[in-house]
Amino acid sequence: MDQELREKMIQTYRSFFKILNSASQEFKSPSERSVRELEAVRDRLQRDSSELTQLLVQKAASTGQKEWVKPYLTIVSSFDRMEYNIDGILDRLKKMVHEEILFTDRGINEVNHVFQETLQLLENLPDTILTQNRLLAEQLREKGKMIFRLVDGYAEEHEKRLIEGVCVPKASPIYLGFLESLKGIVAHTLEIIERLFSLSARV
Numbered sequence: 001m002d003q004e005l006r007e008k009m010i011q012t013y014r015s016f017f018k019i020l021n022s023a024s025q026e027f028k029s030p031s032e033r034s035v036r037e038l039e040a041v042r043d044r045l046q047r048d049s050s051e052l053t054q055l056l057v058q059k060a061a062s063t064g065q066k067e068w069v070k071p072y073l074t075i076v077s078s079f080d081r082m083e084y085n086i087d088g089i090l091d092r093l094k095k096m097v098h099e100e101i102l103f104t105d106r107g108i109n110e111v112n113h114v115f116q117e118t119l120q121l122l123e124n125l126p127d128t129i130l131t132q133n134r135l136l137a138e139q140l141r142e143k144g145k146m147i148f149r150l151v152d153g154y155a156e157e158h159e160k161r162l163i164e165g166v167c168v169p170k171a172s173p174i175y176l177g178f179l180e181s182l183k184g185i186v187a188h189t190l191e192i193i194e195r196l197f198s199l200s201a202r203v
Contacts, residue, residue, distance in 0.1 A: 010126045015045040024115035030093040078188040088181040110154045111178045144190045151183045
């Protein structure tokens with residue numbers, strides 16, 4: 001992979017990791033101010049993603065080889081869909097603030113657990129991009145599958161608690177929305193890994 005492209009991709013990822021990490025910290029007690037600060041970081045992430053796309057287009061134009069850029073645009077598209085999931089997380093934090101929605105201690109612990117597992121997965125993505133280490137990539141795939149099982153299990157247990165009247169119906173779509181957004185982030189991270197190794201196999 002082109003060095004400049006690799007560095008820009010990692011910069012975009014780091015902006016993404018920063019906002020997700022901050023969102024996980026604010027989740028337990030969000031405020032209007034903290035959500036505004038997160039939105040400012042999100043705007044920086046969108047600029048990084050846009051600059052990455054522009055870099056790809058410029059390189060394709062300068063080399064006259066447009067076909068090679070398509071797989072990389074697919075990777076950028078996965079970053080964009082991860083941003084969409086970040087937007088979902090920020091929207092739910094806003095609702096928690098504006099509608100004064102509270103979770104049970106168990107609900108807070110479950111969402112926080114998925115946040116932390118997702119962050120651990122993402123923490124290793126730069127090394128995977130830099131080293132193209134297949135063993136590390138396989139470990140991340142297994143980690144991703146574990147998070148999928150975790151989210152599905154939590155969602156199923158939540159439905160049972162909702163039926164039993166333990167969980168508040170008003171909080172239910174917010175809780176499930178956090179889980180689905182984090183699951184989406186994991187899914188698109190795995191897509192990036194698959195695409196990277198598909199590209200390396202052609203070299």
